[in-house]
Each structure stands twice: as structure tokens, then as C-alpha cells.
Amino acid sequence: MAIKNYILVCGGTGCESSHSNEIYKNLISEAKKQGVENDVQVVKTGCFGFCEQGPIVKVLPEDSFYVKVKPEDAAEIISEHIIKGREVTRLLYDKNISKEHAQVEDIQFYQKQFRIVLRNCGFIDPENIDEYIARDGYSALEKALFEMTPDDIINELKIAGLRGRGGAGFPTWMKWNFTKKAENDIKYVVCNADEGDPGAYMDRSTLEGDPHSILEAMTICGKTIGACKGFIYIRAEYPLAIHRLEVAMEQSRKYGLLGKDILGSGFDFDIEIRLGAGAFVCGEETALLQSIEGKRGMPQPRPPFPAVKGLWGKPTEINNVETWANVPVIIHKGGAWFSKIGTEDSHGTKVFALTGKISNSGLVEVPMGTTLREIVFDIGGGIANGKKFKAVQTGGPSGGVITKENLDTPIDFGSLIKIGSMMGSGGMIVMDEDDCMVDVAKFYLEFTVDESCGKCAPCRIGGKTMLGLMNKITDGTGTMEDLEKIKKIAQAMKRGSLCALGQTSPNPILSTMKYFPEEYKAHIIDKKCPAGKCKKLISYVIDPDKCVGCTACARKCPVGAISGKVKEPHKIDPNTCIKCGVCYTTCKFGAISKR
Amino acid sequence: MTLEELRNLRAKKQDDLKKRDIEGKDCQIIVGMGTCGIAAGAKLALEAFIEALDEKGITNVSVTQTGCMGLCYVEPTVEVIVPGMPTTIYGKVDATVAKKIVEDHIVGKKLVTDHIFDRPSIDIIKNGGK
Numbered sequence: 001m002a003i004k005n006y007i008l009v010c011g012g013t014g015c016e017s018s019h020s021n022e023i024y025k026n027l028i029s030e031a032k033k034q035g036v037e038n039d040v041q042v043v044k045t046g047c048f049g050f051c052e053q054g055p056i057v058k059v060l061p062e063d064s065f066y067v068k069v070k071p072e073d074a075a076e077i078i079s080e081h082i083i084k085g086r087e088v089t090r091l092l093y094d095k096n097i098s099k100e101h102a103q104v105e106d107i108q109f110y111q112k113q114f115r116i117v118l119r120n121c122g123f124i125d126p127e128n129i130d131e132y133i134a135r136d137g138y139s140a141l142e143k144a145l146f147e148m149t150p151d152d153i154i155n156e157l158k159i160a161g162l163r164g165r166g167g168a169g170f171p172t173w174m175k176w177n178f179t180k181k182a183e184n185d186i187k188y189v190v191c192n193a194d195e196g197d198p199g200a201y202m203d204r205s206t207l208e209g210d211p212h213s214i215l216e217a218m219t220i221c222g223k224t225i226g227a228c229k230g231f232i233y234i235r236a237e238y239p240l241a242i243h244r245l246e247v248a249m250e251q252s253r254k255y256g257l258l259g260k261d262i263l264g265s266g267f268d269f270d271i272e273i274r275l276g277a278g279a280f281v282c283g284e285e286t287a288l289l290q291s292i293e294g295k296r297g298m299p300q301p302r303p304p305f306p307a308v309k310g311l312w313g314k315p316t317e318i319n320n321v322e323t324w325a326n327v328p329v330i331i332h333k334g335g336a337w338f339s340k341i342g343t344e345d346s347h348g349t350k351v352f353a354l355t356g357k358i359s360n361s362g363l364v365e366v367p368m369g370t371t372l373r374e375i376v377f378d379i380g381g382g383i384a385n386g387k388k389f390k391a392v393q394t395g396g397p398s399g400g401v402i403t404k405e406n407l408d409t410p411i412d413f414g415s416l417i418k419i420g421s422m423m424g425s426g427g428m429i430v431m432d433e434d435d436c437m438v439d440v441a442k443f444y445l446e447f448t449v450d451e452s453c454g455k456c457a458p459c460r461i462g463g464k465t466m467l468g469l470m471n472k473i474t475d476g477t478g479t480m481e482d483l484e485k486i487k488k489i490a491q492a493m494k495r496g497s498l499c500a501l502g503q504t505s506p507n508p509i510l511s512t513m514k515y516f517p518e519e520y521k522a523h524i525i526d527k528k529c530p531a532g533k534c535k536k537l538i539s540y541v542i543d544p545d546k547c548v549g550c551t552a553c554a555r556k557c558p559v560g561a562i563s564g565k566v567k568e569p570h571k572i573d574p575n576t577c578i579k580c581g582v583c584y585t586t587c588k589f590g591a592i593s594k595r
Numbered sequence: 596m597t598l599e600e601l602r603n604l605r606a607k608k609q610d611d612l613k614k615r616d617i618e619g620k621d622c623q624i625i626v627g628m629g630t631c632g633i634a635a636g637a638k639l640a641l642e643a644f645i646e647a648l649d650e651k652g653i654t655n656v657s658v659t660q661t662g663c664m665g666l667c668y669v670e671p672t673v674e675v676i677v678p679g680m681p682t683t684i685y686g687k688v689d690a691t692v693a694k695k696i697v698e699d700h701i702v703g704k705k706l707v708t709d710h711i712f713d714r715p716s717i718d719i720i721k722n723g724g725k
Contacts (some may be wrong), residue, residue, distance in 0.1 A: 006681055006706055045711035046669055046686050058713075062679040113716035115667075121626060122664030122674070123718070133601070134608035135720045142598060208629045209662020257598040263598045329719075355667075363665035365716065379715075546725050554609070 005040045005082050010056040012047025012381060013359065019071055020044075020055040026074035027057075031082070034075075047360055047381050053093065066091040084144055094335040107519045112374050114341065115365045116349050117165075117202075117325040117474075121209030124242050131252040132212040140331035142222040142486050145265040151223045157327070159335030161347035165426045166192060166283075166320030167395065168500070169346070169413040172327075175317065176306035180225040182315035187227035190292070190311065190318040194276050194283040194502035197396030198447060200427035203321035205363050207234070207241035210325065211248035215258060215271060217327035222269040225317055230271040233288050235278050236550075245273060256297070280397075280451035284499045285318050287453070298455045299499035313387055320425065322351055342368030346412035350423065356392075356430035359384045366411070373407040376430060387432040391515070395424025397444040398504035400511025401437065436533035437516040438523050441509045443468045448505035459502025461491040466506065473520065474528040474534040483513065483520060496559050532594040535579045539595050542583075544569035546591035553583035553592065604715040605642040609684075622701060626688075629663030635670035636689055643693035648701075656701060665715050672712065675700055686712040 009015075009024040027042045048056045052130035054069040064087050066077070073091060080086050115121075124131035132138070144153055144414065157173035164170045191214055195203040218230045234242055249271060252258035260268050274292050281287045282297040289311050291297035299481065301448065310316025326348060330338045339347045346368040352375065355361050366375060372392060376382065383389050391401040400421035402409065408414050413423050431440065449463040468488050472478040490506030497503045513520060522528050529537040542553075544564075547569040554562040554570055561577040564570030572583070572592075586590045596604075606668070626641045664672050667725050669686025675696060676682050683706060685696060692710055699705050 001634070002679070003704065008703075008706075008711060011709065043706045043708040043711060045709075045713070048713050114719070115716040116719060118665065118716075121629075121662040121718050122672075122714070124661060125625075125659050126662050127660070130604065130608050133605050134611070136605075138601060139605070203664070205629055205631070205663040209643065240633070254600075257601075263601060265596065265598075360666075360668045362667040363663060365665075411694050425607065 001039050003039060005062075006060040007040060007077070008045045008058040008060065009044045009081075010046075010048045010058075011044035011588075012051065012054070014047070014381065015055040016050035018055050022068055022071035023055055023057065023074055026071050027077065028056065030074045030078040032084060034078050036078065036082055040078075049082070049367065050378060051381055052378065055092075062087065064088075065093045067093045086436060088581050109563065111367055112370060112379050114349055114367050116329050116338075116352050117206060117322050117343075118365050119329065120213065124210065126209055127247045128359055129212060129248065129255060132210070136332055137212055137214055137328075140255065140328035141216050141219055142263070143413060144223050145263060145267060150224045151225070153220065153331065154180065156335040160326075160330045160338040161335075162323065162326055162330060162338065163346060163413060164320060165322035165326070165350065165425070166421065167398065168425060170397055172319065172323055175307055175319070176221065178226055179227075179315050179317040184310075184315050186229075186314045187225055188311045188314055188316040189227045189230035190289070190306075190322045191218055191232040191234075191324055192283065192285065192288055193232055194237075194278040194281050194288060195235065195321070195425065196278070196451075197398075197425055197427040198444075199353060199355045199429050200396060200425055201353050202363065202426045204238050204241050204324050206245055206321050206351070207238070207401055208583060211241075211244045212252065213325045213328055214245075214321060215248055215252055217324040218271060218384070219258065219262065219269045220327060220331060221236055221317055221319075223267055225315070226269070227317070228268045230269065230357045231292055231311070232271060233274045233276055233282070233292055234465065236275040237278055242273060242275070248271075251301075279453070280447075281453045281499070282500050283410060284501060287499070288318070292319050296453075298453045301498060308311050322426070326516045343410060343412045345414040350411065350426060352426045352428045354427075354428050354430070355462070357384050357387060357432040358382075358430040368412045369410040371408050371410055374400055375411070375428070376407070380430070383430065383432050387434065390431045390433055390435055391437065393429040393431065393440065393508070394427070394497075395422040395446075395504075395507070396427045397448045398422065398507055399424045400507050401431075401440075401515055403515045420507075420514060422507070425581070434531055434532035434533075435527050437512040437519045438470070438474055438529070439531075439533045442467070442474060443514040444508040445470060445505065449499060452505075453593060456498040457495070458493045458496035459498070461507065462489045462497075463502070463505055464530070465489055466493075466509070470509070473523050473531075475536045476523065476534075478524045480524055482525070505561075538579060539574055540572055540577060540579065540581070540584055541595055542570050542572055542593055543591045543593060546589050548589055548591075550588070552588070553586050556582050558582065619661055620655050621678050622656040623674070624656060624658045624696075624701075625661050625674040625676070626668065627656065627662070627664050627674075628660040629661055631667055632671045637671035640673065640688045640693045641688050642670045643690035644697065647694045651697065651702065653697070653701065666712055670714055677701060677704070680695040680704060680706075684712045685710045691700040 031037045055064040055069050057069045080088050162172040276282050282291045284299050286300040287297040306316040349365050351365045391403050406419045449467050452459045454460045471483045520529050532538050549567040562572045628637050672687050673685045673688045699707050
């Protein structure tokens, strides 16, 4: 006999702790008791990402979404839903939506994510152009070539209110308009795929999952601004993305969607890939253009902006991967559709790479205005291993931290700047109680100091000096005056640096100083690292009452700093100890503590 | 290609997707093959699927690849489409789980417990088939 219904019981950590296992068992036994065990299959699933409403039970094929289910509800689910075919209304998440919830516009439903940029990722075979075409692919290009004038296209972007997704949030229509108005017979279109923020992989995943959307968007732009040549600047570290782009370009050319006389419209456009060597500064647009020209990747003063004088001195439209991926949808569905999503100040969605101390790390796309709490606790399933949430770093080495107090801030361009962070390109690193904020700030500064191109003095010298002061603090030799010095240097760097790398590199420090002043004080005044991360400020001690003298730690210690006889309490010599922590993880009796 | 030809191709392909019938194969196994999925072992899962299907002499199942679905914490991810059954996303699919999916889901028409996950978002493309 064929199975009619499938009951999915969430087996995520959150739901398991609220007895989803019992629900699962009860459902199976109830199905047997009521004689329908052959019509229904009960299965345990992974986390549904809606943990605060757990435990969650979903019944297919009706797609009924039951929340806060109790083990004793099992009998009713079987007798009502499975046997009589009636949904158990009192358990439904939204009683008003019930069966008609599967509408596209209904983005407020339990799935907090809404995918525009990632619309095809996980749906199509990225190496098969037919699948892209079947999912409305290249229909925006049709419109752009045959139905719309360049001004129509720019106007559609204006109505949509699309803002640059690379971090700065500049209105895309304005940029296109500047490039269109710039008079020149040769213009260029460039895709910035030089993704470099630590922990960010939004662009890579987009290119790997849906390369044609970028090609289509760039071609539409070429038609709009009057360019017939495009470049995709991508890091050589992304071999799969490069391969899929190459395959996609070959297929597009074969179909006449790239190259001469596209779809018989008389418009020519082609794209070339340029590989970057992985310098972080080459994500800065002027440095990127230098690198495409074959020069050393160093930023240039702006103005003139690339829209006026860009690649080889010609007007150039340069956008980030995520910005490009939005364009075909806006042209196909219309700017008005797009502008309904998000907040007043920021329309559409944003893709984030959610990493760090989070249960469900992943690539998430949410409407603008979603709160950080929803991302971390609903989609991300909360902090891993039951630890306490401390902060989230957004905007990578250019951004800042968002603390517990600001968890309910809606994520859009304006709100994030107000609380001292920034949208950035979309890296989102979650930190828990074990992370030292001074150490985190130092890590990002080390990164930007390493990646500074050295062209301008504020960034080159300022960054290095600031790092010296930060090292003093984490070594326990810092003073309160050092904090003042750091603030002064930060101001100078923000004002005097040539490009955003230098201007924004003090942000992680300034923002951690603002939100975690007590951690800086603990390092400077008490000479302690509360999270136990800064090696010079911690010491490992053996509790003689708990130590049983098993000698396990002494045998593992790489520098022989632990001494003691068998079955007698051991001791650590603080002068020899290198604070590697091996003894701490080796001890089975919890006798070793960090101080 | 002309405009006309592109539109015809799109209509035909949309039909194929709706019928869920690609070159006479009515079942699909779609493996997430982004860098993340591959790093987590998606290639091994893909090979295991093909091997298991060959062993059993099953010919109505197509095995294809797609990009990243965004569920990094349970890679490799796989979507399984079988007529008459709910479209299912499986996570943490290694070679053993892949074999189990072929035996239980494709042959036995039952879902494989403990590995099911939810597609993180609804599809914004209305007539996109699947």
C-alpha cells in the first residue's frame, strides 16, 4: 500500500530538548494503535530553523506546519489529520494562513529567508544553460533588448531602489546613470568578484550556483550604458566559480546570448575573465581596475570616479556580484515588486555568510529589516554548544560588533551605521562568551595591516602603530593612555587614508572599545583576559585537591613544565609554561584551571 | 539564436521541468556541488548514488548537480524528487546515506529518517517547475 502522508518531526537540538523524541515515538505508536501505520510514515528531520516555536511537526503533502507540539498531541494529529484529513487548527503556526500559505508574496511566513540573489542556487545545474533559461533566465535580457530604452532600464532600477551590495550601499541607478551620461565611444562593464573579507563566501556561492545571472545582468548593463565589453575580476582562489563562469560563457556564446548581434538585436557584448592574485585591496574599485590593466593593485584618488574615468581611462560601470545578481529579477519582475521587499531605506534582500559560534552555519538571504536576533536565533539556531551570545561582527575588517543590546536592530544600511557597524559585503561572524573582544579587534587589524598596499601614509604607518599598541594591551603592558593614542590614530586614519581599506580599518577597534570598555580595562588595569584568550595574561594552575596524580598532563606537556610524582598532586612551573593549553584539555578530572 | 527560438526553448524546458521528466527519467537526485559541498564530500555521495543505481539496475533516475543551497552545517546536501512523494532535501549525505536513499526512498518509496532538512526559502520563480 502506498504511503499517503509523511509526518516530519524536527530533531534539531532545540526541539529535542523539548521532547520531540517523545512526539516521534508517540506518533509511531498512535499510528499503529489507530491502524494507519501503512498509510503514514513518521520521520525525524534536521532543524527547521524556527526553534523558538518548537517542537515543530510538519505533515506532507498538505505542508501543515504545527508548532509547540506536545507529546500528547500525537493522538489527535493521527486521528484528525491522518484519518479524517482535517488539519489540527489549534496547532498550526498561523491559523489564518493554513493551506494557502505557499504564495510567493507571503514572505512573513515561518521561513525567514527570501531568496532573490540565490534564487537559482540549489535549483539548477549551473553548468546547464537550459535550466537557467527554464527558470525565467535571459527573459530580462529580452526585455532590455527589445522592449525597453536605456532610460527605462535605469528608471526601473530607480523604482526598485537597489543599492550596491559590496558594502557602501550607493544607489545603483545613479551609478549606471553617470556611466551612461559619460560621453565616450568605448565604455566598460566590470563585475567585482574579488571577495576577500574573512569568513565571507556569498559571491563565490552565487557564481558557483548561478553564473548566468551575472552574465545576463552585465549584458543588460552594457546595453544600458553603451558598452560592448565586460570584465569579471575574480580571485584565482575560486577555481570552481571560474570554471562554471567559463562554461556559462561558452554556452551563452553558442546560443547567441553573448557575442555579436545578440538575439538578432544588433547589439554586441562580450565578457572576459581576469584573475586576481588575492590581494584584499583589489576589492577596492580603483585598485581593481588598476589590476585589470595589469598594473600593481593600488587605489587611486577619487574623483574622477570610474563612472567617468575608469578602466584605461574610459567610463566604467563596476558593481559587486550580489548587486549584479539582483538586476535580472528587477528587470523581469519590475522595480515596484522589488521595492516592496525590505525597509524604507533599503529595499530587497541581503545575503549573509553566517559563521562562527553558531549552531546552523550557512548562507542566508533575508529581506532587509530582518533583525539580527532572527538571523542568529531563528535561522542560525542559536549559539553552538549552549554557550552565551556575546556579539556579532558584521562588515568584516571594515565593520564593527553588534552586541546583545542591539540584537533587535533591523538590518539595513542606515540602522547598522547608527550603531557603529556597517552592512559590509555580508560576512557575519558570531562570537560567544569564550571570545576576547580585544583579541578579535587585534585579529582584524592584523589582517588590514597585512593587506594595506602601503601607498598612503595614514594607512601604512597608522595601522602598524595601532597594532603595536594593541599588542602592548594583549601582552599586559598597555596603559590607559594607549587607548587615547589609538583613538587619535584612528581618527587620522579615517580622515587621511586614500581608500576605504585605511578609512575603515580602525572600525573593529573603535566599536569594541565602545561596547566592551570593561574588557580593555581588564587587560590594562587588572592584567587579565576575562575570556582566557590572550596567552600572556593567563596562567594554568593545578588544583591540588582535584589532581589525582595520573601524570597524563605531564606526559603531554610539550615543554616539560609539569612536575610531580605518581598519585601525588602535580604542579605547573609558570616560567617554563608556554600556555598552549594541552594540559587543560588532557585533564580528565577538571583539576586544571585557566586564570 | 533568435528571440523566437529562445522563447520556444524556454517554454519547452519549463514543460519538461513541470512534467519532471528529463529524457525519459522521472526521478531525480540533485547533489549540491558548490565548493562547500564538494569539500564536505559531495563527490563521494554522487559516486555512491551512481554505483547504487547501477547495482540495482535502476534506469529511471537522473543524477545531476546544482549549486549551494546554503545549508553549510549539513553539507553535502541532496534533493530527491520521486513522483507521488514529497520533494525531499537530505543533509549530511555520505556514501552510506546515499545507498540508503536509493534503497529506501527510490526503491522503497519511504523517506530516510534523521537526514531530512528544509529548503531554507520559498521559490520566487512561479513557473519554474520543480
